[in-house]
Amino acid sequence: MTTLTDPAQAPARSWVDPATTAPAPTLRETWEQTLSLAGRALLRMRRNPETMFDVVVQPLLFTAMFAYIFGGAISGDVSSYLPLLIPGILGQTALTACMATGTQLREDMDKGVFDRFRSLPIARIAPLAGPAVADLLRYAIAATLTILTGVLMGYRPGGGVLGIAGGWLLVVVAGWSLSWIFTWLGTVARSAQAVQGISMMIMFPLTFLSNAFVPVDTLPGWLAAFVQVNPVSHVISAVRDLLNTGQVTGEVGIALLGCAVVVAVFAPLAVRSYSRKV
Amino acid sequence: MTSTPPTDLAVDARGLVKTFAAQRAVFGVDLQVRRGEVLGVLGPNGAGKTTMLSMLATLLPIDGGRASVLGVDVARDPHRVRRLLGVTGQYASVDENLTATENLRLFGRLLGLPRAQARARADELLEQFGLTDAAGRPISQFSGGMRRRLDLATSLISHPPLIFLDEPTTGLDPRTRGQMWDTVRGLVAEGCTILLTTQYLDEADQLADRVAVIDHGRKVAEGTPEQLKxxxxxxxxxxxxxxxxxxxxxxxxxxxxxxxxxxxxxxxxxxxxxxxxxxxxxxxxxxxxxxxxxxxxxxxxxxxxxxxxxxxxxxxxxxxxxxxxxxxxxxxxxxxxxxx
CATH class of the missing domain: 3.30.70.870 (Elongation Factor G (Translational Gtpase), domain 3)
Structure with missing residues (x-):
């Protein structure tokens, strides 16, 4: 049944001379390793299509649900609520979509294959960045479906095609950036369930205590103060500006800056705790 | 052993220390593996074998003492050390979601092989380890023995000069164990240096040139199987x-x-x-x-x-x-x- 190593057939060994090997992976190697691991994550998505359930169903369900429930109360009717709501839902779905990044990473890390990643001469960030890159697909799907649902319900973005493209891109970038928070959580939490639980606790205040569903001036002062500093509010305001007016406002700058800060803080934290994990 | 100059050592660990909660800790172990030799680290469960191996493989930080692999310091130059090592863990560390071929190609790519070479090497290893027939099947359908073989094959992609095998046959049936032993002997014949942990005495007896017995995080004996007997x-x-x-x-x-x-x-x-x-x-x-x-x-x-x-x-x-x-x-x- 089994043929085993036959030394005579084995290829000539190319011995590695330790002195000639690089002390650390180059940037180019890091990028290639990240892409290889992103490829692995995509294969995994294809084999487990149920992991895409959230980004496919949530945009449809939440857009319709929130529009018909809150539309009349907040904006008088559904179609005048949509310019406020769609960017809000976009911000929310980006956040929930990247929440799954942490849970899946934790599940993955509990399996043996991560032990091998750790023993390989690859960049420490690659096993974390690979799935993050693959998850861009998830944010893209979520953003596309949300905008489409809105349009089907009568939403006519004032920003035109360029505005839509800009808003879409910002949502994808924001999802990717925020996912590093959950990646970090995935590396520090003990189990996938713990990641899930903590993620929910972060996700709910961040999305509902924002300007996603209601105008800020309807809120009491103390709550409005929190909503103003909530980074998700800035992302949503920026998306609103892009979608509804097509203008690249200061909010877009603040949102991008916020995203950059999140990545700059949480990516190194994640790599650090991943490298130390026993 | 004293006559061996340090450059001939594939692994040179002095006074390795790992402090954990009670079990699995390591208290100052010296370990020298010469090039081309098979050193068996023998000890009961929880003796600290895996912990020691993990420190040498850069998977755990070293709390005390120092170690070098083929002359490269483990703590200072972990990336270089990883390039020299093939590590096969106690549990098969391959991707369950991928097929055997996809696994080997992925790891080939990660190790820097160009696409075509990664494909060729994958096919070569599948052939060598008798997995060609199962190449397209997902790993979740593999038997324990097949997983271990694929795992070992994955460790060999880059032709590492030094291989760590952590309890390579634990949980395998006798026949599969025998096959694994043959594979290890084949690697030795090719000139690999092997550091192997095991809790099976006959395995150490069969494969190892020298045996170090570890118990409660300390080395209690070392020598050829004959000397120990x-x-x-x-x-x-x-x-x-x-x-x-x-x-x-x-x-x-x-x-x-x-x-x-x-x-x-x-x-x-x-x-x-x-x-x-x-x-x-x-x-x-x-x-x-x-x-x-x-x-x-x-x-x-x-x-x-x-x-x-x-x-x-x-x-x-x-x-x-x-x-x-x-x-x-x-x-x-x-x-x-x-x-x-």
Whole structure:
């Protein structure tokens, strides 16, 4: 049944001379390793299509649900609520979509294959960045479906095609950036369930205590103060500006800056705790 | 060992320390593996074998002491060390979601092989490890033995000069174990250096040039399997009496008259007598004949590695006494399960 190593057939060994090997992976190697691991994550998505359930169903369900429930109360009717709501839902779905990044990473890390990643001469960030890159697909799907649902319900973005493209891109970038928070959580939490639980606790205040569903001036002062500093509010305001007016406002700058800060803080934290994990 | 210059060492660890909660800690272990040699690290579960290997493989930070792999410092240059190592863990570390081919290609790419070369190397390894037929199947459908083979194949993609095998046959059936052993021998023939941990004595006996016995995070013995065996006493006389009922009489006689420490075997009428010199066997047999205790059989043998292992990893304060007692003797036959 089994043929085993036959030394005579084995290829000539190319011995590695330790002195000639690089002390650390180059940037180019890091990028290639990240892409290889992103490829692995995509294969995994294809084999487990149920992991895409959230980004496919949530945009449809939440857009319709929130529009018909809150539309009349907040904006008088559904179609005048949509310019406020769609960017809000976009911000929310980006956040929930990247929440799954942490849970899946934790599940993955509990399996043996991560032990091998750790023993390989690859960049420490690659096993974390690979799935993050693959998850861009998830944010893209979520953003596309949300905008489409809105349009089907009568939403006519004032920003035109360029505005839509800009808003879409910002949502994808924001999802990717925020996912590093959950990646970090995935590396520090003990189990996938713990990641899930903590993620929910972060996700709910961040999305509902924002300007996603209601105008800020309807809120009491103390709550409005929190909503103003909530980074998700800035992302949503920026998306609103892009979608509804097509203008690249200061909010877009603040949102991008916020995203950059999140990545700059949480990516190194994640790599650090991943490298130390026993 | 003292004559070996340090450059000939594939692994050179001095005073390795890992402090954890009680179990699995390592307290100052020295370990030297020469190039081209198979060093077996033998010890019961929780002795610190895997912890030690993980430190050498850069998977765990070293808390004390220092280690180098083929002259590269493990703590200072982890990336270089990883380039020199193939590590096969206790649990198959391949991706469950991918097929065998996809796994090998992925790891080939990660190790820097160009796409075409990664494909070629994957096919080559599948062939070499008898996995060609299963190449397209997801790993979740693989048997334990197949997973281990794929795991080992994955470790060999980059032709690493040094291979760490952490309990490569734990949980495998005897036939698959034998195949794994053949594979390891093949690697040795190619010139690989291998550091292997095992809790199976016969595995160390079969594969290792030298054995280091680890217990409670300390190295308790080191040497060739032969050296270790002779350290327990040069030989054992195994005796079976024609009249099983007189066994205890014979044991008592040898204890009192010859000052020996015979121990009864589980087999009825049989006992074994540890001897410092093989020549002592004649005295024992004469003494038995003088008392009219006739023999069914008698055999002089070297002690097994099992006896060495139990002697070395037993309670160290009393081990010289206990290893000769009956309880130890009866445990010997099941030692691999007992220590597991």
């Amino acid at each position: 002779s350290s327990v006493g040069s030989s054992t006389l195994q005796v079976r009496l024609a009249d099983a009922a007189r066994t205890s009489e014979a044991v008592g006689l040898l204890r009192e008259r010859a000052g020996l420490a015979p121990s009864a075997s589980p087999e009825s009428g049989a006992f074994s007598v540890p001897l410092t010199e093989p020549d002592g066997a004649a005295d024992v047999l004469l003494l038995l004949r003088d008392q009219g205790l006739s023999l069914a059989s008698a055999a002089l043998a070297k002690p097994s590695l099992d006896e060495v292992f139990l002697a070395l990893t037993g309670d160290r304060t009393t081990r010289t006494e206990t290893m000769r007692t009956e309880t130890m003797r009866t445990e010997t036959d099941t030692s691999t399960e007992e220590v597991a």
